Amino acid sequence: MNAHVATKPLTSLDDGIAKGDMLLKVDNVSLSFGGVKAITDISLDIRKGEIRAIIGPNGAGKTSMLNVINGFYTPQQGVITFRGKQRRAMKPHHAVLQGIARTFQNVALFKGMTTLENIMAGRSVHMKRNMLWQMLWHGPALREEIEHREKVEEIIDFLEIEHIRRTPVGKLPYGLQKRVELGRALAMEPSLLLLDEPMAGMNLEEKEDMSRFIIDVNQQRGTTIALIEHDMGVVMDLSDRVVVLDYGKKIADGAPEEVKNDQAVIDAYLGVAH
């Protein structure tokens, strides 16, 4: 089926920021919903090229943090600096244009569409041809479609989901849905990829697969990754730095080993068993 072999590796948005430099910085952000304080005065940073884990008990505000970063929630306080630009509020689709992509805690795929379409949808931001060309399905529109299809097929190959290319994703088992969702995020060619519990509800083998994908994305494409995950094995193995939230506050930030042995973290999150 696949007549085209990936010729050049996919790259992330070239943003002119050197590896290890600050990519995203969150300063003193606070967010509350009515009475509920989801985030209280949190600052954190993400450096280019790293895998940054965010952990913490349920309801700590991890997902909210991602939502703030990609503009879905507007914090009441604080600033976010991404690739040197400061802002507090913006439309989520602008975040995508600037190179932030994400996956969701509860799979948020387009259920009625096939795997292929879902991932193609992730490329919408990069497609330009106007409606007239689209209607005729000829010339530039078709060329564009094919060009992006090739990119998407690369991602499909990479994630090893060729066999479900034409399956409506609503019918896929959970693990595969998560993978498709990752594919869709990758299709956006982000420079920062936010992953919200990508391995929840997976068994060991699938977690291993997913870990491999994450590492490959990070290493081959140089994509910076922020990762929320409850499986400590995964977090400790994959991440470069870990930030720990608890009830909307930051309680620790540092290398995995440090964080793991931090008493506050053990009390609030890990429990005794680890």
Added chain:
Amino acid sequence: QDTLKLPNMSYRTGPFAATGTPHMNGQLDYMTMLNERDGGINGVKVQFDECETGYNTEKGVECYEKMRSEGALVTQPWSTGITLQVLPRTNVDKIPMYAPGYGFSAMQDGKTFSWAFNPPTSYWDGASMIMNAISGDNLDSLKGKKIALLHLDHPYGKEPIPLLEALAAKHGFELLLVPVGMSEMQSQSAQWLQIRREKPDFVLMWGWGAMNGGAITEAVKTRYPMNQFVSIWWGAHEPDLSLVGDQAKGYRALSWNFADSDSKLMQDVKKYVVDAGKSQINQAGGEFDTTAYQRGILMSVIMAEGVRAAQDLAGTPNIDREQLRGGFENIKLDDTRLAELGATDMMAPFSTSCANHTGHAKAWMIEWDGSKFVKVTDLLTADRAEIDPLVEKAAAAYAAANQPWPINDACTD
């Protein structure tokens, strides 16, 4: 051809069924009577099929197509809206259209509307007669007065407006239009609040179906003087008035027919159809005696006359559409003929011609006395001098808008 296919569009369902059904029963029963008593018209049985429209124009057009394709000799739209929609088509399809007492008033002009007939009288005739009656034949006496037209917001309800506007301009009264939307028919409180506020000297009603009953109840509630409330013939419907009984005393309607259950005509219908169990009327509800039912009978009487005339002219009982058209142009319902039919004083005599497709029968003003309608005037006359020029203008405009449209200049009277 062994039957005369004279189908009818009907509505026995929906909000207009209340007034529609008795009329349609009347039409049907007269034809049944002819078949039973005389074996049809001049020996050819009448096939009087119905097609249900629910007074819905779209359905009506469907029915038109259906019945035409089944070989109908005539189309009876049973709604001014449907009449207007199929009018251009009847001209092309060459099928006579029979719209007794409704439809487009300009259809009287047989030169322009070769295929359309609206005997015995038109809405403009009706409007003129009403205006004459309420002004005591002196329209100038209305100067400075306010006259409200409470009408169904539908081609039917709008039909009298051009004439009334012309009269208002000429005689210096104010015309207040109070439209009632299809969905407001049953709850006309806004309209009647408006009437209460504007205090018109007369309210004329062009209503149909559930609208009539709604208006009468609201009028009672608003304490609008009943003797200033006058309806076109379709508003003379006993069951609507029975609902309020005495409180509607004084309510008038202009009617081109008057119910007479003892007439020979009605007795024949009773004998051959009703008593024979061939009628769909609600006998317990007294439908037989209603003005509406008997008007339906007369509608079929007129049509049968048209058919007879056609058969005579053609010299054969098996007529085609063109021949029926000729028949409709030669209806002569004079007093003698009415007496023969046993319908004396049930309607006024009239006749049609090539140029006159309406006949302009006169009509009575009838009044609700608390339990029934009584005649309160002699036959009224419409003011031709007002109407005819308007008709001419409207017909010319119609022809212009529907180019190419044939005009039969050979038709002179």
Added chain:
Amino acid sequence: MLYRVAGQFKTSYQADYALFPVRQDAWLLVFILLLAFVVFPMTANEFMFRAMLTPVLIYSLAALGLNILTGYAGQLSLGTGAFMGVGAYACYKLVTIFPEMNIVVAIFLSGFFSAAVGVAFGLPSLRIKGFYLAIATLAAQFFLVWLFQKWAWLYNYSASGAIQVPNIKLFGVTVAGAHATALTQYYFVLCVVCVVTFLAINLTRGRIGRIWKSVRDMDIAAELVGINLMKAKLTAFFVSSYIVGISGALFVFLWRGAAEAELFDIQLSFKVLFIAIIGGLGSIMGNFLGAILIVALPVLISFVPGLLGLPIGAAMVEHLNVMIIGMLIIGFLIVEPHGLARFWAMIREKLIIWPFPH
């Protein structure tokens, strides 16, 4: 083995993107087109054209427009009837103000008017969702019909308040008005429908179609994937209302011949919605299947008692008809909530593996 797809390999994306990647589908299409362009015109009588064929096509087109909005972009609309009205009145004004204007041009232009109105009433969709959005479209429905009634300029101040289609010629043939033959009108409509359908298929399978579907399936996620919700929804309203507007113009000019405001009331909206849903939301072909069922079937049913010689009155036939349609709708929804298109897809799938089950 009729529908065997095995052995039909695609060697390029280009081929994969052909309109009908599976050969049998293409044949089927050719067959249907033959039927529509050759067989029907040769066999059908005038009544068939006027009561079934032409309306089925026009209603399919309206449903197609609605389907783009509701089936593809997930925005429920109950105002289709009124948008058809905008198209019809726009076309009427164009034709009467510029009597010289080519009718095809007038029809395609009139779509822009309904598109503009559609976009205006689509604006609330940015904030309002689901059934609540239906209210915006209902507001359009009732407001526009009211406007058609009250704004006399729209119907050229005609006394009855109705618009009447004049006789209009195209290349010397009368296509609209009382003098047009049913066959001409049928061909005219058929051509327009084919063109629009072709364009719509392309639109829905490309980028824009995907964007619409994303918004439908999960608008929050769509936004977070970089889709501009406002643009996506408004283009859907635009394209949808455009097609609906054209269908409205055809409805009056190529079929009814005249119209009054009530013609475009909510019943019409519901009818079109029925067609789209019974046919299958999110399917182009479904609209045609739905229209056949909802438009043509009642006509056929009304003949049944006559054919069987049952002594049933016209009113009773109508009552039973309404009842049967109600039951059919429920029945179809139960059997296949995703519509006839899905039904066909299932049959097709079975045909593909036939005669080997599983």
Added chain:
Amino acid sequence: MEFIHPILIKPFADMVSAPDFLVQVLWEGIVSGVLYALIALGFVLIFKSSRILNFAQGIMVVFAALTLVGLYERGVPAWLALPLTLGVMLVLAIGIERVVLRPLVNQPDIILFMATIGITMFLIGLGETIFGGENKRMITEELGIPTGNFIFEPFGGFVSIEQKDLTAVIGAVVLVVVLLLFLNKSKMGRAIRALGDDHQAALSVGISLSTIWVLVWFIAGIIALATGIVWGARAGVSFALEVIALKALPVLMLGGLESVSGAIIGGLMIGILEKVFEIYWGQPLLGGSTESWFAYVLALLVLLARPQGLFGEKIIERV
């Protein structure tokens, strides 16, 4: 500046100069508002328990009223016709649950909405087949509803209040209070609310869908009967009644789809405002009949400010 006067000044001057008339306008508004609210209530109940926007509520009103009147016309005394009609509504509820809802459980909202339109058509056909299409008189006196008028003559004018309208208003208030108590205080009420949130989960904790649905549709049937009696007393019983169901939709949207009190307040608001607007602005300035769209436009404007309606449940949007 000439256009300012008729829009901003004259209407208010009119209101002040004829206060009796204004009172009458308001009362008419209240009465139609109560009727809208009653229909909307039926919608709300069903929506709450099943997320179905029950389009058939309008026809249920007609059907209930027709059954009542039809039974009476066939010689059943009024006091017996009433419970019998309730019985018919129960059978209807059971039938709908069995035939329509059960097989369609878990389908998308719009499918169920369509199904209720299917029910509407079926009931229209059935009702007309059985009872015929003509307008019937509601058996108001036979049911013991007072029919006279109270006439007040304040401000030198008069205000006429029909006793049956007054009865309707009082009846509606009672009905609403009972319903509110039922929903918020009883176990069944809680189950109804739970069901609306998540069918599957409700099933999993042992809430019986069929029982609740039959119950809810039956209550909606009772409300329909009440509405039918009240409305029928005003305008007679016929299928034209069905169109008022459409009026309930903006009421619902305005009040919030799942709020009982929203239905009431929304109904009254729309009833009063649309009447006032029609009389003081619509008729003089816009050619009248603005009631056909006013409610929708009002609801739309409110929704723009509050997408879930005035009293609706906040839409929980999380990712």
Added chain:
Amino acid sequence: MTQTAMVPAPADTILSVNNIEVIYDHVILVLKGVSLNVPRGGITALLGANGAGKTTTLKAISNLLHAERGEVTKGNIQFEGEQVQSLSPNELVRRGCIQVMEGRHCFGHLSVEDNLLSGAYTRRDGNAAVRADLEMVYDYFPRLRVRRASQAGYTSGGEQQMTAIGRALMSRPKMILLDEPSMGLAPQLVEEIFEIVRKLNDEQGVSFLLAEQNTNIALRYAKYGYILESGRIVLDGEASALRENEDVKEFYLGVGGEGRRSFKDVKHYKRRKRWLA
């Protein structure tokens, strides 16, 4: 290794599933003959990869398939010795078998407390008893007491999971079918929830059938386990025995010969061995 024929269930079995087949949408065959037993008072784990059919099995038992256009086409299910396939979910709950669904499924617009109370729908033993149980649930899950008045839709994942379990408890079940209780929960909470499961099992004698991805913890708390692959049971045994099984170790527990592997070192070419391949 796996029993396929109908074997009479041992006397102390509360639930036995015999060779059931489940088809979705009339065409998709998902369970291809699954049999399992849960002893009274036991905790039994049902393990397996994504899409293996765990949820389907549980739903087949609690009769929730219908709503998803699925049906049991073969085999039978016995609860306390009686066939239950034809019972409504409502009746099953009344008899003491309740499911906690995957993904929590709380009633979002109801308060936490109303959620819990809705679990008592089938009970007929009066308000006082229900109130007492409510207190008991709050004792098990003190967090819920704090959040009792919040709308469930706004509570965190863990709280929702607790609410869902608590809600099931309110029906006074003899047996709970627990679908992926650990999904998306913080490690500490996972422990906590499993501890509560154990406590309920000990103190109240509730039996559990536990579908889990997290094999590690499931096998620590369960007494017996079944492993499901593509709709078939491929392995079953005492939990302790399963923990020692080489295949289970390799593919489910992630411990090779030399202890825990790092996720970083997973090799690309490694592919799972399929028992049934």
